[in-house]
Each structure stands twice: as structure tokens, then as C-alpha cells.
Amino acid sequence: MSRPVVADAAPVAPVDAPSPAASLYRPRLPRWAPLGLVAVAAALGTGIGLVAGLDSRIQWGLIAALLYVGLTAVLAGAVEGTRQAKDRLATSFIWVCFLLAVIPLASLIWETVARGVTVLDGYFLTHSMNGVITMESGGGIYHALIGTLEQVGLATLIAAPVGLLTAIYLVEYGTGRLAKAVTFFVDVMTGIPSIVAGLFVLSFWIIILDFGYSGFAGAMSLAILMMPIVVRSTEEMLKLVPGELREASLALGVPKWRTILKVVLPTAIGGITTGIMLAVARVAGESAPILLLVFGSASINGNPFEGAQSSLPYYVYEQWANGNEPSYDRAWAAALVLIAFVMILNLVARGIARWKAPKH
Amino acid sequence: MATDHPPAAADPAHPAVPLKGATRKGDRIFLGLSRGSGIALLAIMAAIAVFLTWRAALAISADEANFLTAFEWDANATPPRFGIAVLAFGTVVSSLIAMIVAVPVAVGIALFISHYAPRKLATPLGYVIDLLAAVPSIVYGLWGALFLVPHLSGLYEWLDDYFGWSGILTYEGGAARSLFTAGILLAIMILPIVTNVSREVFRQAPKMHEEAALALGATRWEVIRVSVLPFGRSGVISASMLGLGRALGETMAVATVLSPSFLIHASLLQPGGGTFAQNIAAGFKEAGATGRDALIASGLVLFVITLLVNGAARLIIARRKEYSGANA
Known part of the structure; x- marks a missing residue:
């Protein structure tokens, strides 16, 4: 469980007499050296930036970071030897990777929140874009919210039972070639791009069967994207149910299907719910199939089986495509609502997983 | 972990000892449902391939340029x-x-x-x-x-x-x-x-x-x-x-x-x-x-x-x- 205590400052060598240890012991940089070097590098970076008249703060930071990595390596190489220098270089590299990744992701969250809250209010949540001139502010996402909830709800109604039963088949019954094929194609299905799922429903539902654009068409493509996720997560959870529980139930003469329904599923229900919610969170942000199948609309359409609808991710795209400031503001606000929706689903799902985790 | 469910009952050949008919039927229905879902998944994958290929073949046969190399x-x-x-x-x-x-x-x-x-x-x-x-x-x-x-x-x-x-x-x-x-x-x-x-x-x-x-x-x-x-x-x-x-x-x-x-x-x-x-x-x-x-x-x-x-x-x-x- 515990990570090995990686020797930071504790030299292992000088345990006993000083005579042989003299050759084993190598001088180390003091513990405050990295912090000190950060300060030095930051000061130098600022200095160079000021002197050279670089106006971008990002350049200052990059210079300082490079200076820090270089200084550490050189100093460690001189004092501690090459191996330690390499170690410090690797440590710096890994910290740089981490910071590199944090910057864009933090910026994404910050931009969305900062620009989203300027428009987001009760009016925005309860009004549609019907009759709103896109060049002006006003309007809201009510129609998109309804669309998202209905489409994702329908997709879950289709995908959850199929996914659940498939997982039950794979874990409780599947042994032969069919089970192998299903496992393989479920894996393959997780990789289908959402736009391809959209094109499939487009070709067979709208082009060949000649139905119109509707929320239900979008829901079908979302269901295709959800199924493999539900199967995978449910499968993992069912495998965690101890075999003794099944055996005990079967030994009491309970038929297998009742064993599955009354013993296996209730034991794993927490994890299964989590998996389904994570799948919902995943497809709630899909906009490509919606663009192809639901078409988008500015007015409220509560019927997912008839006529074009909107959805939150599609709304973001549509507002962005309008290309003016009031629309951008609406796009950011809708993006904020969408992120909040997805995050809440994620957090609740993880909460359920922790709360319902099988204890044995 | 994966295989510790009882293998005998999972066998498609049902146990030789005939139990009550009702339970057998329930088992058969449930197995059919779950196997049907697996087959449905396979069918969806196949349908994706078939329908896309069909429409694509129509488009490519109408294409006047080379589908693979044209820059337009x-x-x-x-x-x-x-x-x-x-x-x-x-x-x-x-x-x-x-x-x-x-x-x-x-x-x-x-x-x-x-x-x-x-x-x-x-x-x-x-x-x-x-x-x-x-x-x-x-x-x-x-x-x-x-x-x-x-x-x-x-x-x-x-x-x-x-x-x-x-x-x-x-x-x-x-x-x-x-x-x-x-x-x-x-x-x-x-x-x-x-x-x-x-x-x-x-x-x-x-x-x-x-x-x-x-x-x-x-x-x-x-x-x-x-x-x-x-x-x-x-x-x-x-x-x-x-x-x-x-x-x-x-x-x-x-x-x-x-x-x-x-x-x-x-x-x-x-x-x-x-x-x-x-x-x-x-x-x-x-x-x-x-x-x-x-x-x-x-x-x-x-x-x-x-x-x-x-x-x-x-x-x-x-x-x-x-x-x-x-x-x-």
C-alpha cells in the first residue's frame, strides 16, 4: 500500500565508522536548494524579461522555468554527481509536465466560469431563443435544457436495459464464442466516433426509413454511444460480486434468474448506478450527432418524437457560430451550465459508488 | 474473479434433473433476454457497417472524381x-x-x-x-x-x-x-x-x-x-x-x-x-x-x-x- 520512502535527504551510507564511509558518502545539496533555485530563477527571469523588454509574461515564465531546470542540473551535477543530476532533471521535467497540463485546463475552467456568470440568471434558464435577434443580448437556454433532458433520458431508457442485460449475459452466462465476440465488439464500440454513430442513424432512420429530424433520432445515436460504457462498467461491478453469494442462493434452490435479480444485482447496484450515470454524463455533452439528427431549433419543442429540438451542447455550437459578442456570452453561459450539469452527475455518481460500495 | 460463478448452472445444456417447470421457464426467458441483448449489440455494429457501406457505395458510384485522391x-x-x-x-x-x-x-x-x-x-x-x-x-x-x-x-x-x-x-x-x-x-x-x-x-x-x-x-x-x-x-x-x-x-x-x-x-x-x-x-x-x-x-x-x-x-x-x- 504505502509508497516506498524515497530517500530525499537521508543518506544511507554513513551508518557506522567514518573510515569506509568517506568514499560512499557523497555531498548533497541542502534541502532548501530547490526552493532557493526557484527564487533565483524567478528573479533572473523577471530581470531578463525587463531588460530585454519582453512584454509577454508567458515568456518571462518560460525563461525562468528553463533557467531553473538548467541551474538545478548544473549545480546538482557539480555537487552530487551525474546520477543525482539526472534524477533532478527528471523531477524537474515531471513537474514541468504537470504545470504545462494544469495551465490550459485551469484557463478553460476559469474562462468558462468568468464569462459564463455574466449572463447566467433565472431569465436565461427559463426562456428560449424564440424571436430573439442573435445580434442582441437576451434569450436563454430553456428549449435546449428540455431537449438535452429528453434526448438523454430516452437514450438512457434504450441503452441501460440493453447494456445491463448484455453485461449479465457476459458475466453470468457467457462462456462460448458468442460471449467472446460480444466482448470484443463492445470494446470496439467504445471507440466509435460520435459523428459516425450520428451518420448511421441518419442513413437508416432519416434517409432510408424517411422519418424527419427529431429528438428521438438523436437519442438513438446517443444510446449507441452509451451502450458499451454501460456494459463495461456493469461487467466490472458484477465480477466483483463474490461467487459464494451466488452459490449460497443456488444451494437454497433459488432459480438462477431469481438469484441474479435478487442477490447479484442488489449487491452491485451502487456500482451499476455509477456506471450508468457516468455514461449519461458522457453523452450529455455530445453535439455532433445532435447536429446531424435533431437539427437544432430556437423555439421550445417538448415532443422528442416530432420535429427539430435543441440541446445544450448544440446550443453552445450554434451561438458560437453566430459570431458576435452577445452570442458568445450566451455560448459561455450555456457551456457553464453544461459543465456544471456534467460535473454534478460525475460527483453524485462517485458519491453513490463510495456510499454503496460492497463491503466484504 | 471472472470465473468464480458456478459453471455448471451456466451451461447451456440444462441440468438433467428436471425441477419445477415454472422455474425452468423463468430461467429460459431470462437467458433469452440477456443473450438477445448481446446479439442486439452485435446486430447494431453490423448494421452500422452495412448501412454506411450501402450509402457510401451509392455516393462513390456517382462520384465523377477519384474518391481517394481528388482535392475537392x-x-x-x-x-x-x-x-x-x-x-x-x-x-x-x-x-x-x-x-x-x-x-x-x-x-x-x-x-x-x-x-x-x-x-x-x-x-x-x-x-x-x-x-x-x-x-x-x-x-x-x-x-x-x-x-x-x-x-x-x-x-x-x-x-x-x-x-x-x-x-x-x-x-x-x-x-x-x-x-x-x-x-x-x-x-x-x-x-x-x-x-x-x-x-x-x-x-x-x-x-x-x-x-x-x-x-x-x-x-x-x-x-x-x-x-x-x-x-x-x-x-x-x-x-x-x-x-x-x-x-x-x-x-x-x-x-x-x-x-x-x-x-x-x-x-x-x-x-x-x-x-x-x-x-x-x-x-x-x-x-x-x-x-x-x-x-x-x-x-x-x-x-x-x-x-x-x-x-x-x-x-x-x-x-x-x-x-x-x-x-x-
């Missing part, structure tokens, strides 16, 4: 002329850029979480990466178009100044809406998934190997090099390919940051180009009957490419059964 997309004209050369180039190039940028950084973050970060920081960091994997792609697209693009022209000018001689990094000003920008945005988007899978693999590196290396006096980096990285190599490769699969099929983020054109520029920084998914999203609303079939044909090519990439990733994962990236 006039699928709505009569006669329709379209080809996927530019789209294939753009898709591959933007995804490769994403891989080159994202994989080293993701491995770094994974190592940071599994071996470098203080333990109090590592667990919340894992959660944050999980949450970031859940940010919808359209939000990345919005951010990319309104924040990343304006901020990248500085970098482009710098690249042009110092690396313009290479020919592939020349930049003549204008909005930075090029394949390179798309690649960087894709890199940011696939970072969480590559990190998640790699982190899981690194965490499973045998503790004994690490401790043995430490006991021999290895530094932390040497421990990682001799015990963690060799163990995790196949996992990192498959994680990268899962990421590649995502990048290849990503639609909205590319559609928002790219200014499309049916030309291949020598310079990656020059606005223009396109990807399969982006072209479908951008061209769909104006497409007529043949135009839609043409887009479906290009979607079929994308489908085949992602199948190959994901299949390869799965094969590598299958050699080590303990972890699967599917739920990451």
Missing part, C-alpha cells in the same frame, strides 16, 4: 465531384500533432501522480483528471476558438522566426486557425484519458521491483526507468492509441478552431485543411441527397480508421488482461 469537395454539384485526400491528410496530421504533444506530457503527469506527488495531493489530483476527462468537447471547442486561437499567433510568429527554414512552420499572419492549432487543442483534450490509463498501469508496477531497485541504491528516476517504465510500456502504448482514436474522431472542437479549405499547405501553421469529422459537421446543413451520401462515405473511412486503431490498442491491452481503458 463539390458533392452537391451535378455531376458531383469529391475526394477525401485533404481530409485524410488533415485528420492524420492533426491527430499526430496531438499525440506528439500529449503523450510525453501525459506520461509525465501520470508519473507525477503515481510516484512524485505527495500522497495528500495525489488522490485529489486523480479526481481532477477524472473530472477533466468529462468536460464536453464542445466546451473545449468554444475555449479553443475564443481563447486559444487569439493567444497562439504569438507562438506562431516565434516558430516562424526560428523554425521557418524547415518549410513546415512558416506563418504569414492572420488568425491561427490551422491544423497545428487543432492538433494542440486535441492534445489538451486527450491528455486526461491518456493520463488516466497510464496512471493505472504505473500504479500496478510491482512494488517488489521498485523496492529492489531502491535497495540497490537507485535514485528515484532510476527506479522509474528500470522498473516502472518497462512494466508500463504496453499500457502507455495502448493508452496513446485510445487517445489517438479519440483525436481522429473528434468533431466539434476541430470544427470550431479550423478555417477549412480543400488545399494542402506545406506549412502546418497556415490556416486551411480539414478533417473527416469536421467536414461532416461543417458541410451537413448545406448537403443535398448526394451530398449527404458523400459525407457518409467519408464517415465510413473514418469509421474504418478508428476501428483499426482501437482494435490495435485492444490487442495490446488484451495481452495484459488486468487493466482495460474502456472505463477510463
